[in-house]
Amino acid sequence: MKKDQVQIGGTYVAKISGRLATVQIDAESRFGGWDATNVSTHRKVRIKSAQRLRRDAATLASTEAPVVADLPPQDIDERIAVAPPSIVPYEQRRAHAEAADDDGPRxxxxxxxxxxxxxxxxxxxxxxxxxxxxxxxxxxxxxxxxxxxxxxxxxxxADDACRPTGEPEAPEQENEMSKKMSTKKQSTKKQTKAPPVAAKAKAEKKAAAPKAKATTDQKPKRVSALDAAAVVLKKAGKPMRAQELIAAMAEQNLWTSPGGKTPHATLYAAMMREEREKKGEARFKKVDRGQFAFNG
Structure with missing residues (x-):
């Protein structure tokens, strides 16, 4: 709306807090715009400019016709007559369903x-x-x-309900049934007796298998390099170097290197570690630079 169209005391539709509401203009505001009252909440609001007002609420109410609730017809024939052609089949299906509810399913x-x-x-x-x-x-x-x-x-x-009254059971049928039951009992006894025997045989086999493995898997214990060096020094009775010990152990078939590049250095470090840790109880004693004798 424009500024010259706004009148004091008039009611207009304005957008307040993001919603359309009906306000009544009370007076011009000293800060610009108009002081107004929200008709629905009775709160004071300020309309900053005429652009906030959308239209005149009084003229809108006079031009709009009263809305009457358009209820759908309750009769099935009326609904089919009023419904558009696109949904006539749906209305007919509903009519058949309602009729079926009254008279039972068809x-x-x-x-x-x-x-x-x-x-x-x-x-x-x-x-x-x-x-x-x-x-x-x-x-x-x-x-x-x-x-x-x-x-x-x-x-x-249960049998009397399925058999005519006054009809006795044949003795032959009783004998056949008794024979079948006896054969079934015998077969079940045989089946129950067989599993324990098989279980015992399996248990015996399992018990015998570990013993055989234990006897076959026993292998001679391999001598370590330190033990072989102690044996060589004890037999020699004199100090020897690490390289001499490696060669002597190989000649006497006591120990051979599994493929190491410096077995003498490994043996030297092991003898030094045993002498340092065990001290008086060590089997080796360093007597000179790079030479070890048997301590015993």
């Missing part, structure tokens, strides 16, 4: 009444058209339910 005689079945009906059972496969399945379900009910009855009544 089935198409040319289709099987079972859900998701496309078979051709061959008979009608309880006003339901059924195909041959559905009828056979229904009969099997009824027979299984009868068997479960007979299983809950006391002994001697």
């Amino acid at each position: 089935y198409d005689p040319s289709r099987c009444a079972t859900k998701r079945c496309r078979g051709t009906p061959v008979m009608t059972y309880l006003e339901r058209p059924l195909c041959q496969a559905c009828w056979e399945r229904h009969c099997r379900e009824e027979q299984s339910s009868e068997v479960s009910e007979n299983a809950c009855l006391p002994a001697g009544t």
